[in-house]
Amino acid sequence: MIPRCLFVGLFSLALCAQERPLILEAARLLDVRTGKMEAPARLWVQHGRIQAGTPPADAETLDLGDRTLLPGLIDCHTHLLIPAGIGELGYLKRSQGDLILAGVVNARKVLEAGFTTVRDVGASAEFGDVALRDAIARGDIAGPRMLVAGPALSITGGHGDLNGFPPHVHTHAENIVDSPDAARHTVREWRKRGVDLIKIHATGGVLSNHDDPGAPSFSPVEFKAIVEEANRRGMDVCAHAHGDVGILEATWAGVRSIEHGSLLSPATAKEMKARGTFLVPTLYALESILLPGNPYQVPEGSLAKARAILPLRRRGFQVALEAGVPIAYGTDIGVFEHAQVAADFRYLVSYGMTPLQAIQSATLVAAELLRLGGEIGSLDPGHRADIIAVEGDPLKDISTLERVRFVMKDGKVVRKAVG
Ligand SMILES: [Zn+2]
Structure with missing residues (x-):
C-alpha cells in the first residue's frame, strides 16, 4: 500500500x-x-x-x-538568495524582500533536484539566509537543510565590495573589514546574527570589478584573526580563492575549505592535503559564465577574467586530485540557474574524477566537510x-x-x- x-x-x-x-x-x-x-x-x-x-x-x-x-546529495557552495543572472547592477534594483522570496523558490528547486543539504556561502545583507534556514528547519517551507554564512567578509575593493562606482554612490558595506580588530568584531557580529560559518574572500574574483582573481586580499595577520575568532565561536571558515598565494595564506591560517581553487600549485596542494583543507571546486559556474550568447548577462570585464582563468583551472583541479586533497561537491548556483544544481557531476568526471569519486564528493566527503558525517x-x-x-x-x-x-x-x- x-x-x-x-x-x-x-x-x-x-x-x-x-x-x-x-x-x-x-x-x-x-x-x-x-x-x-x-x-x-x-x-x-x-x-x-x-x-x-x-x-x-x-x-x-x-x-x-x-x-x-x-x-x-550535498552542495557545499550555494547562493540560494542570489537570482541567476542578476548582473552587476541587479543588487541596486532588488529589495531584501525580493531576494528572500527568490531564496524560497530556489530552495524548493534544489531539494527537488535531490540535494537534501546545502552550505550557503554568501548572501547579501540582512541575513535572509538565516531566516530561510530556520523556516525550512521548522517545516514551514520546502527546502534543503542549510548551513549559512551570511555576507562574505571582504577587504575594501575586494571581491565582496561593490567596485567601479563614482565616489558619490555609497554602498552598504558592513561586510568590509580592513584590520584584525575589525575582523574579530565582524565575526562576533555575524555569530550574533545566527550564522553557522564564516565565508571570506581570500583573493579577487571573476564577477567583480577592478580586482584581480590572482591576487591575495587580507594580510596574513587578518586571515589569522578571522579564523581564530571564528573557531573560538565554534565556527569554521571557508575561503573563496582563485590565486595560489591567497589559497596558501588562507590554508596556513586554518580555513576549513578553499572555494574554487583555480590556480592551485602542487606545493600548495601538498600543504592543503597535510592540513586536511578541503577543496570545493565549483567547475560549471565558470563554464556557465562563458556560455554562447552570454545568457547570464555577465559584463565584459568579468568575461575577460573568466576566459583567462578557465584554461588554467582544469590543471588546478587535477593538481588537487593528484595530491589527494579532499574534494567536496559545490556548484556556486546563483551564478547559474539553481535547477541545474547537479550539473557539476559531469564536469567533475570530465576533469578527471571517477563517477564514484564524484558521487562521494557530494555525499561522504561533503558530509565530512560540514562535520555531519555521523548524520548524513x-x-x-x-x-x-x-x-x-x-x-x-x-x-x-x-x-x-x-x-x-x-x-x-x-x-x-x-x-x-x-x-
Ligand atoms: Zn560563490
Whole structure:
C-alpha cells in the first residue's frame, strides 16, 4: 500500500512525517563507501532515520522499481538568495524582500533536484539566509537543510565590495573589514546574527570589478584573526580563492575549505592535503559564465577574467586530485540557474574524477566537510533518512544524477516522479 502522503502536495509536507515504518524497495542501492551495488535494495525508515534490523510487521512498502537508491546529495557552495543572472547592477534594483522570496523558490528547486543539504556561502545583507534556514528547519517551507554564512567578509575593493562606482554612490558595506580588530568584531557580529560559518574572500574574483582573481586580499595577520575568532565561536571558515598565494595564506591560517581553487600549485596542494583543507571546486559556474550568447548577462570585464582563468583551472583541479586533497561537491548556483544544481557531476568526471569519486564528493566527503558525517552522506542505520533514487546506474552514466526521480528528506517524501 502506498502511503497517503505521496499524493499530497509540497504544501502539506508536515502531513508526511513517517510515523509508521516505511520500507523502501528498489532494483539497486549504491554503497557510496565501497562503490558496491547492492541488488535488490531494501531499507526501512521511521522517525526520520534509517533503521537497523528487521522492519516491524505493520510497515508499509514503497516499491521504487528499476531505480538506484543513493544518499541525499550535498552542495557545499550555494547562493540560494542570489537570482541567476542578476548582473552587476541587479543588487541596486532588488529589495531584501525580493531576494528572500527568490531564496524560497530556489530552495524548493534544489531539494527537488535531490540535494537534501546545502552550505550557503554568501548572501547579501540582512541575513535572509538565516531566516530561510530556520523556516525550512521548522517545516514551514520546502527546502534543503542549510548551513549559512551570511555576507562574505571582504577587504575594501575586494571581491565582496561593490567596485567601479563614482565616489558619490555609497554602498552598504558592513561586510568590509580592513584590520584584525575589525575582523574579530565582524565575526562576533555575524555569530550574533545566527550564522553557522564564516565565508571570506581570500583573493579577487571573476564577477567583480577592478580586482584581480590572482591576487591575495587580507594580510596574513587578518586571515589569522578571522579564523581564530571564528573557531573560538565554534565556527569554521571557508575561503573563496582563485590565486595560489591567497589559497596558501588562507590554508596556513586554518580555513576549513578553499572555494574554487583555480590556480592551485602542487606545493600548495601538498600543504592543503597535510592540513586536511578541503577543496570545493565549483567547475560549471565558470563554464556557465562563458556560455554562447552570454545568457547570464555577465559584463565584459568579468568575461575577460573568466576566459583567462578557465584554461588554467582544469590543471588546478587535477593538481588537487593528484595530491589527494579532499574534494567536496559545490556548484556556486546563483551564478547559474539553481535547477541545474547537479550539473557539476559531469564536469567533475570530465576533469578527471571517477563517477564514484564524484558521487562521494557530494555525499561522504561533503558530509565530512560540514562535520555531519555521523548524520548524513551515507545510507547507514541511524543516519537521517535523506534518500534519493535515479534511473539506471550512476556509475555507468553520471548524468543520471541530473534526473533524480525520488527524494526523501528526514523520512518525508518530497518528490516522487512516476514513470
Ligand atoms: Zn560563490
